[in-house]
Amino acid sequence: MNGIPHFLVNQYPVATVQSKQEGSIGEPMIKQAEQAATEQGMGGIEPDDFEWIVLNHQKQIFRVFLSLMRDAGEAEALTQECFLRAYRKRHTYRGDSRLSTWLVRIAINLASDHRRNRRWLFWRRLASADGVEALPLPDDRLSPEQTSIRQEMVRKIDSAVERLPERQRTAFLLKFVEEMTQEEIAAAMNLKLGTVKSHLFRATETVKRLCRSDS
């Protein structure tokens, strides 16, 4: 079917889609695929069709893993694993939440499983000896002084976030990096809304305290 989701065939002529890519052609296809998946679930989706979902979410999922794991190699491998798991469990998605929330939930579980892995911990400790992936801040629009101030800000937040307990850190990153709503975070972390609010409150307070004490 040339990689076109079967639920879109009636809406888009086959010839209009040459390959899966972002841009004027890909974007309406992605939107339609998202809508169809949310309305009908993903039970019947084929591997070829699933690529639209990957195309639309791979950047966010990679970013979530990078924030959680602080290792680009791990983030890349886990992003692949996340989409494979999503495909294997596609029958469980029935459009109850946003597709991105469902995928982030899989990502959080994978990251959590992975962290428990002793071998991974060993490598992480080894990596921390050289310093984990630092957040870069090159921005041509800023003066050297402004860049330096910004770098200092990020360094403070970064080191404070590193010291948060796992759940607080996850909630904090989803809120302030992914800009997810508290309801979405609750769905992604499989927690009650009140618990998420509590984690966010504690995380923000801790980060604030650590940043202030650092300065």
Next chain:
Amino acid sequence: MKSFRDHDHRNGNAASASEDLKPELDAFRDAARQAAERPVFFWTRQRASIRSRLSDTARPFWRRGLAWTAPLVVLACSLLFFVGESKAPPPDFAGGDDEVLLIEVERALNRDFPTALDPAILMIDQIDRAKRHSR
């Protein structure tokens, strides 16, 4: 009622705490997003890799099994062959009898198949016989 009030108070505090840190949090968000930026070929390669692994997953189980079965059968046959060869009684040339040696060589040359394949030949014979009977 108290717990609700506490809850609201806590949420208010959380919001004010994040307001206090707004410039830092914005910088942190931008930095985290920038750190995750990758060139187009990275995403393309990743999709290709996922596609290839999905195709493997989508292949029926028996076909995935078949990929392993063929090399295993070859390995089993090779093992059988070597084991069979090693089990064949070594001809006694200790006496230095050239005639015995020549007879063994002639026998080996006259055989159509190696000794290790004797069970297979027997099986083929039985299948042939069974076919003839059924006709």
